[in-house]
Amino acid sequence: MSNEEPTTEARTSAPDRSSATTSVDAGEETSDRAAEPDRTIVEARNIDVWYDEDQALRDVSMEVPEKKVTAMIGPSGCGKSTFLRCINRMNDLVDAARVEGELLLGSKNVYDADVDPIALRRRVGIVFQKPNPFPKSIYDNVAYGLEIQDVEGGHDAIVERSLERAALWEEVEDRLEESGLELSGGQQQRLCIARAIATDPEVLLMDEPASALDPIATNQIEDLIEDLAEEYTVIIVTHNMQQAARISDKTAVFLTGGELVEFDDTRQVFESPQSQRVEDYITGKFG
Numbered sequence: 290m291s292n293e294e295p296t297t298e299a300r301t302s303a304p305d306r307s308s309a310t311t312s313v314d315a316g317e318e319t320s321d322r323a324a325e326p327d328r329t330i331v332e333a334r335n336i337d338v339w340y341d342e343d344q345a346l347r348d349v350s351m352e353v354p355e356k357k358v359t360a361m362i363g364p365s366g367c368g369k370s371t372f373l374r375c376i377n378r379m380n381d382l383v384d385a386a387r388v389e390g391e392l393l394l395g396s397k398n399v400y401d402a403d404v405d406p407i408a409l410r411r412r413v414g415i416v417f418q419k420p421n422p423f424p425k426s427i428y429d430n431v432a433y434g435l436e437i438q439d440v441e442g443g444h445d446a447i448v449e450r451s452l453e454r455a456a457l458w459e460e461v462e463d464r465l466e467e468s469g470l471e472l473s474g475g476q477q478q479r480l481c482i483a484r485a486i487a488t489d490p491e492v493l494l495m496d497e498p499a500s501a502l503d504p505i506a507t508n509q510i511e512d513l514i515e516d517l518a519e520e521y522t523v524i525i526v527t528h529n530m531q532q533a534a535r536i537s538d539k540t541a542v543f544l545t546g547g548e549l550v551e552f553d554d555t556r557q558v559f560e561s562p563q564s565q566r567v568e569d570y571i572t573g574k575f576g
């Protein structure tokens with residue numbers, strides 16, 4: 290119905306959060322993000338995905354703006370995780386999955402034959418619902434991606450910086466050699482975020498990163514996501530509408546059948562959705 294791609298002109302409008310801060314003479318960080326016109330970093334063009342005979346995504350096209358938070362919402366089974374996994378080609382690891390269409394990172398189709406999926410996944414990190422630290426030390430968890438990348442020299446500075454950016458450093462600086470599995474759930478999730486950003490990716494995919502956490506840990510992750518969007522493009526799947534409304538600049542609504550039904554500025558989607566189906570979903574009439 291309304292899955293048209295927004296035009297470049299339309300995408301230059303300031304994101305929601307700017308207006309929340311205008312009355313307090315917008316701080317530099319927010320105004321920087323608000324003032325810049327959007328630049329597309331990820332573009333899906335007519336993406337279809339099948340698992341064997343079952344189609345999970347239908348003709349999905351969207352342009353994800355750089356250094357913003359884009360939320361993906363929709364009922365269970367509508368293809369949100371499938372779409373995330375298209376972006377870093379994790380569907381390659383699913384035998385039954387077949388992807389058609391184009392998925393551009395910058396100007397390059399990540400499905401081109403000359404793209405190395407491992408290298409791609411360093412540029413497009415992912416964090417899952419359930420924190421999944423490796424059974425290694427906190428330090429080694431963060432350094433993991435660097436080691437397989439064979440970064441020369443020590444990793445101390447990058448480990449520290451990644452833990453700082455993931456808002457975990459102060460809690461773990463004296464226990465870097467302890468196992469990552471000994472941390473609390475919320476700390477483990479921040480450790481996984483530190484691991485994902487240690488390789489300095491351009492895009493960070495998050496699949497319901499806070500849904501297994503308590504409200505305090507959830508708040509920490511939400512604050513962190515807003516901070517991360519200063520440097521990274523964040524694409525987050527969430528079942529929590531309030532969370533999507535709070536932290537995202539853009540919202541994509543997928544509905545049953547694997548269609549992207551609406552994609553627009555978050556405020557627009559929540560306050561005056563174009564599609565009746567989206568309105569019904571957002572107001573809880575179905576889902």
Ligand SMILES: Nc1ncnc2c1ncn2[C@@H]1O[C@H](COP(=O)(O)OP(=O)(O)OP(=O)(O)O)[C@@H](O)[C@H]1O
Pocket residue numbers: 340345363364365366367368369370371372383385
């Ligand atoms: N590995 C797989 N093999 C076969 N079918 C799959 C696989 N993964 C997902 N599917 C199917 O694809 C469809 C979309 O699934 P997906 O996990 O992307 O949905 P989702 O929107 O992330 O749902 P949820 O909100 O429950 O996480 C579903 O019908 C699901 O059964």
Ligand SMILES: [Mg+2]
Pocket residue numbers: 369370371496526
């Ligand atoms: Mg999912």
